[in-house]
Amino acid sequence: MVLDFRVLGPAEVTADGRPVPLGGSRPLIVLAGLLLRANRVVPVDELGRWLWDDDGRRSKGALQTYVLRLRRALGDQVAIRTESGGYRIEIEDDLLDLSRFRALAARGKAALDRGESRQAATHFADALAQWRGPALLNVESDALHRDEAGQLAEERLRVREQWADALLGVGEYGTVVPELTRLTRENPLRERLHEQLMTALYRSGRQAEALDVYRRISGVLAEELGLDPGPSLQRTRQAILTGADDGVAAPPGRYRLGVEPQVPRQLPADLRTFAGRENDLKALHALLPEALDAGASTPIASVEGMGGIGKTALAVHFAHEIADRFPGGQVYLNLRGYGPGEPVEPLAALEAMLTALGVPCEAIPADLDGRAASWRTHTAGRRLLVLLDNANRTEQVSPLLPGPGCLVVVTSRWQLRALVATHGARRVALEELGDEDAVELLASTIGHDRVARDPGAAERFVRYCGGLPLAIRILAVRAAEYPDLPLDEFTGSRDLLGSFDLADGEDTNIRSVLSHSYLALEPSTARLLRLLGLVTGADFTAPAAAAVAGIDLPAARARLETLAAAHLLGRPRPGRYQFHDLVRAYASEAASQFDPPAERAAAVDRLLSWYLASALNASRRMRPERYYRLLELEDLGGGQEFASYHDALNWFGEEAGNLIAAVHLARRRRDDVCWKLAWLLQTYFMTSSRLDDWRSVFAVALEAARASGHRPGEAGILSGLGVVNGVARQYGESRRYLEQVLAIQRELGAREGEARAQYNLALAAHSLDDYPWAYEHGKQALAIVRELGMGQFEASVLRALGDICTSMGDHEQALRLADEALAIVGADGKPVDTRFTQHTRGLALVGLGRFDEGVACIRESVSMFFAMGEQYEAADVLSQLGTIHQRHGEEGLARECWLKSVRLLTELGHPDAEDVRAKLAALVGTEVTPGRP
Numbered sequence: 001m002v003l004d005f006r007v008l009g010p011a012e013v014t015a016d017g018r019p020v021p022l023g024g025s026r027p028l029i030v031l032a033g034l035l036l037r038a039n040r041v042v043p044v045d046e047l048g049r050w051l052w053d054d055d056g057r058r059s060k061g062a063l064q065t066y067v068l069r070l071r072r073a074l075g076d077q078v079a080i081r082t083e084s085g086g087y088r089i090e091i092e093d094d095l096l097d098l099s100r101f102r103a104l105a106a107r108g109k110a111a112l113d114r115g116e117s118r119q120a121a122t123h124f125a126d127a128l129a130q131w132r133g134p135a136l137l138n139v140e141s142d143a144l145h146r147d148e149a150g151q152l153a154e155e156r157l158r159v160r161e162q163w164a165d166a167l168l169g170v171g172e173y174g175t176v177v178p179e180l181t182r183l184t185r186e187n188p189l190r191e192r193l194h195e196q197l198m199t200a201l202y203r204s205g206r207q208a209e210a211l212d213v214y215r216r217i218s219g220v221l222a223e224e225l226g227l228d229p230g231p232s233l234q235r236t237r238q239a240i241l242t243g244a245d246d247g248v249a250a251p252p253g254r255y256r257l258g259v260e261p262q263v264p265r266q267l268p269a270d271l272r273t274f275a276g277r278e279n280d281l282k283a284l285h286a287l288l289p290e291a292l293d294a295g296a297s298t299p300i301a302s303v304e305g306m307g308g309i310g311k312t313a314l315a316v317h318f319a320h321e322i323a324d325r326f327p328g329g330q331v332y333l334n335l336r337g338y339g340p341g342e343p344v345e346p347l348a349a350l351e352a353m354l355t356a357l358g359v360p361c362e363a364i365p366a367d368l369d370g371r372a373a374s375w376r377t378h379t380a381g382r383r384l385l386v387l388l389d390n391a392n393r394t395e396q397v398s399p400l401l402p403g404p405g406c407l408v409v410v411t412s413r414w415q416l417r418a419l420v421a422t423h424g425a426r427r428v429a430l431e432e433l434g435d436e437d438a439v440e441l442l443a444s445t446i447g448h449d450r451v452a453r454d455p456g457a458a459e460r461f462v463r464y465c466g467g468l469p470l471a472i473r474i475l476a477v478r479a480a481e482y483p484d485l486p487l488d489e490f491t492g493s494r495d496l497l498g499s500f501d502l503a504d505g506e507d508t509n510i511r512s513v514l515s516h517s518y519l520a521l522e523p524s525t526a527r528l529l530r531l532l533g534l535v536t537g538a539d540f541t542a543p544a545a546a547a548v549a550g551i552d553l554p555a556a557r558a559r560l561e562t563l564a565a566a567h568l569l570g571r572p573r574p575g576r577y578q579f580h581d582l583v584r585a586y587a588s589e590a591a592s593q594f595d596p597p598a599e600r601a602a603a604v605d606r607l608l609s610w611y612l613a614s615a616l617n618a619s620r621r622m623r624p625e626r627y628y629r630l631l632e633l634e635d636l637g638g639g640q641e642f643a644s645y646h647d648a649l650n651w652f653g654e655e656a657g658n659l660i661a662a663v664h665l666a667r668r669r670r671d672d673v674c675w676k677l678a679w680l681l682q683t684y685f686m687t688s689s690r691l692d693d694w695r696s697v698f699a700v701a702l703e704a705a706r707a708s709g710h711r712p713g714e715a716g717i718l719s720g721l722g723v724v725n726g727v728a729r730q731y732g733e734s735r736r737y738l739e740q741v742l743a744i745q746r747e748l749g750a751r752e753g754e755a756r757a758q759y760n761l762a763l764a765a766h767s768l769d770d771y772p773w774a775y776e777h778g779k780q781a782l783a784i785v786r787e788l789g790m791g792q793f794e795a796s797v798l799r800a801l802g803d804i805c806t807s808m809g810d811h812e813q814a815l816r817l818a819d820e821a822l823a824i825v826g827a828d829g830k831p832v833d834t835r836f837t838q839h840t841r842g843l844a845l846v847g848l849g850r851f852d853e854g855v856a857c858i859r860e861s862v863s864m865f866f867a868m869g870e871q872y873e874a875a876d877v878l879s880q881l882g883t884i885h886q887r888h889g890e891e892g893l894a895r896e897c898w899l900k901s902v903r904l905l906t907e908l909g910h911p912d913a914e915d916v917r918a919k920l921a922a923l924v925g926t927e928v929t930p931g932r933p
Helices: 025-036 044-052 060-077 097-113 117-128 142-170 173-186 191-203 207-225 231-242 278-285 311-325 346-356 368-379 394-400 417-423 435-446 448-453 455-464 469-481 510-519 523-535 542-549 553-565 581-594 597-622 645-667 671-688 691-708 711-727 731-748 751-767 771-788 791-807 811-825 831-847 851-867 871-887 891-908 912-924
Strands: 003-006 012-015 079-083 086-090 300-304 330-334 385-391 407-412 426-429 570-573 576-578
Touching (some): 025 044, 025 060, 025 086, 025 142, 117 142, 142 191, 173 191, 207 231, 278 300, 311 330, 311 407, 435 455, 448 455, 455 469, 510 581, 523 553, 542 597, 553 576, 645 671, 671 711, 711 751, 731 751, 751 791, 791 831
Parallel strands (some): 330 385
Antiparallel strands (some): 003 012, 570 576
């Protein structure tokens, strides 16, 4: 049986790992006292005081009883001797955790004195591992705790300090800092611990945090004791402030070649003002733990972005923030990847950097591989910060990477993807500054008071600069020269790029800055950039780019990737590209300079034709029944193809902004494309209910149709204006437009066109509650479509007549018409064919008292509208369904329908939202907060 005695934590005895019962708390007090004086006599009076806390004036017989219990519990393996005046426990040192702790600590101290810090740290760690918590944790004796526990805690704390000294000696700051941080919190007045923590933080490159530790303990000492920090703490603080190697700064190493190193301090000056980039700085700071881990590989940050975005400013600012954590120095090199002059070759770069470290010229190898190896050798473990500015490719950077224990920051206008793939670099891609940070940057130059006088003008100012830090600084310098002028005086120039030129060198001329990226492009890629700058909208796709340049899709994709990698185009999401305003201005300017007018005009025409053909393909996929033939939109050819309804709908959603811009562009040069493209957009507008866009686009299209003298086109656009006014509940206006359509179709003798006009007039008259006229228009439409055999459209007319009959109370006729319409499209008709008719049928069934059947049909139509992406139609029918539920006393279901409806209508900005809110308010008897259904 192996016994183990423990007092460093709960006091106990174990036999083969199992606790030995000792017969109660009093014998445990006696055993703990004896173990603390192991192999020495403990007087009876002292044991009595620990037992009873009253100078020991209790029965010695009781003490003898407790000793007897211990002897029986421990058996023959351990002797408790009765001595003159007391008792003594005889125990081997290795059986008691306190003895083991003291022996290991003594070995650690001896190793530390010999300078063997690594071995010392191991001994101290083994010593501290003997502790399982506060000493005597379970011993119920206040006297024993007063006499012994405090001294043991102090002994443990001294060993912890020695352990920290040992780790500081071997540079394991990542291990010692967390422990010292905890110990200083537990011992807020312990100056030695705070001094060690300051040293560890400073050697980790965290100078500011080290000084914060000094400020904290200074405050606590003054408040609690009225004292200043001791001389040792003050010396440590001074060494940190001055960077002196006074036992605080990590001692510099020697190169393997025996050359005493220099400590380079090559960072350019930090900007006096620096705004924003909080997330980017966090991303860079996240690399520090790896950089400060001696066993880790070299972390690399690749700071990327367009010219003028602030890459160098960010990298230099970050480097200054962390410079004190890299006592080996800071190396900076402009690789001149973009700009005047030739890029710096790796061979020359390595020579410059090795020289900066103090390596003699004769010790620098002549070849690239030799220099790269020498650079890695001299930098390994040095804690060096390397800033490689303005790189052009990964091949320029790879040979310049140092050995482990360093941190590398690279800036480039190029996406250094190979550096990520081969060296694990972390990309930090910079974007334009947000308005708040951009305004702060502006204020730092022209003054906060001037910005505060007109915050709106300040926001317009930075938006004019496109959030580009360099542009903001340039224009801010100009504004600072004229402090009395309003900020709006500096924006709105016809020469956008000319606004950003201080006429004082290329670095403060945006044209020049952007030209360095442009001139690095291959001619075919540069041509694509120029032509894209002429015509594209907010963002665009590779197929659109292929159309602009008249090239095939694979070539367009490859060149777009190059432009994105060069940060001349952004990529907001996969498959879509966009310009920065200033890059677009530069590209357009370059097109005017290098591309003849005929080529520029051809690029615009190619894009407009592609949009028109693609919109036709999408519209046909979504609404095959529309009036394409009579509008001469049958055989355009080309354009993007779509496999399904939702593919087409998604394309319209993605391209809506570009298509609207194309309508306006076409009005200036191609009226035929203008009105046709607008008419095709109606397919999307009817689904999305973008009423304002719908109206504005069709107003332009009506001018184009009339200017081109195309009467069918004019009728088509007037029809769209009638429909949009109907959707917007402007029924009088709707009827006025549709009557013009009917007149034109009769003038042209276009029977199909007349049928569609009659159908739309039936809908408008129905909405105006003019049921007789609505029914008459519907009958005339039905007669024509049956005459012409327009099967699918006949189903739509029948459904419209059914709605009119429902409004007139003839629910049986309404149901027959709806069923007749469904029979035309077939029992398995798709939602695109049946969604409206299911709604009509449901209303008729409800009117006939077949409530459950009717509600089921209406709910099915709602699901179909959602499936088709027709949010407005779904919201409208949900509103009607809510009314139906309310009339049948189902207020909970009514509320549910109206809430869904009002949320959809509010998102769409539709005026019906207020009506539904009013219904909800009446239902619950309270006012519904606008915007919060």
